[in-house]
Amino acid sequence: MEQAEANQIRFREIDQDGNPVDPAVARPQDQPRGGLDRPGRRSANPFIIILWVLAAILLTGGIWAFLEASETLGSGSNPMPLYFVLMNIAPWAVLSGALTVLALLFWHAAQWQQRRNQ
Secondary structure, three states, X not given: OOHHHHOOOOOOEEOOOOOXXXXXXXXXXXXXXXXXXXXXXXXXXXXXXXXXXXXXXXXXXXXXXXXXXXXXXXXXOOOHHHHHHHHHHHHHHHHHHXXXXXXXXXXXXXXXXXXXXX
């Protein structure tokens, strides 16, 4: 009962005549070009970069809004509703930024562990 081997799918490359091509003997012009397939280099995920930027914006914007609103909330010369809104949004922005950073750190740790196990 060789069920394990029957479930495996095997792919092989063929040339323009339909003959199997051994990947170890493939011609250089058949190899994909570009920097993405280099063995020692990994490309950066643009979504992760955007998340890091968003986390930085949320943290710095939330801290700035909290400091700005708490500083000017007591004075009567500034419009009250804007600073009141900033004061209510600032803690949630800081919390969202901190949770995003924490999630990204867990994601990077999982990616590192996966690369280490390969």
